[in-house]
Amino acid sequence: MTLYFDPGPLLGEDREVFRGRWEDRLWLNVPGPFYGGETDTCRTGRFSAPQHVLYGGKYLSEYVYRQPRIPAEVARLVEAADCDPFLGYGCDGDAHWTPETVREWWRDRGRISQYLADHDWDGIDWAGQGVTAAVRDYETYLAGSLATDLRIYLHWLEEGRSPAPGERLPEL
Template sequence: MQPAYWDPMPTARRLTESTSHLRASMFKGVWEERNWRNVPGPFYAGETDSMAIGRLDAPDHICYDDDHGGGFGGVFVFRQPTDEGQVFDVLCGASLDLYEGYHWDGDDRWTVESVRDWWADRGRVREWAVAIAADWGADTHPHWGYNNDPQFLGHYHDAAQGHRDFIAHIDNGLEAYLRGYLFWLDQRREPRPGEALPRL
């Protein structure tokens, strides 16, 4: 049975100490520069340039934005890891960022109030995700200029799938995760089976 909240940080620290291409020093993202689409949790992306390859390692956790015009901009974490394999995927995805713009100190940054504020404003991010999934999931994009080249379609279609997965997560699963995360932020321990969780 999946716990209400599982702390991924001990696994993340262990992996950065034992895996050659993963290291704690790659987490240099700045909280104040974080992408507003990041879901609350320990991992987030700030100013990044992953060349839109982060999803190669973590398609269930990383999405791309369009903040730099019609093409790919930065990245954000749309689903936090909930087991050891997912932590490894997120770390591998983060390791591809040229700016080392991810960070894993969200537990020290998020508060119960700010998580509730993010959730209350989830309609904004969901509306954005619906629109970009429709755009990037299409087969023709005349406003993209050179990116309208058919060789890029598969990449854009994969990115659109990530946005659809994000929408599905907002609609089913994220609320339960965030209630467990609120417990963690307040108590600094994982909830025991049957313990009441805070409401969003």
């Protein structure tokens, strides 16, 4: 079972790079502690965290399409946030997401699927970053294992801890 990663242990310089504001969070972000808000449009995030960051929205800002699960993945996301000159990434999602808002996001996930399907991602695959493949990965994730990851996140929000092996998870 995938465990939830608590960003609480991020200290010092690592925490400093997360200055994004919740109000600026891009709607494409997957629920969890980390998100992209008003990031620059230089599209550097995928160089550091290719399995977590995509580009989207009106200005193709960076957003988190898969939350990190282990410290090495968090380190890559910290690097992506550090490369953003606008410091538009945030790590305080746990203070804002509620079980109700996570379930609402899940109910509206078709909006994300439609957005991903409606764009020509081949035309914006800068510097061979694999944007098109990552978009397909996000689509597969939306249709598959994201449901379980969100149920684990719901457990975290409701219980304040990762679920024990075999423990029943909340429904979406």
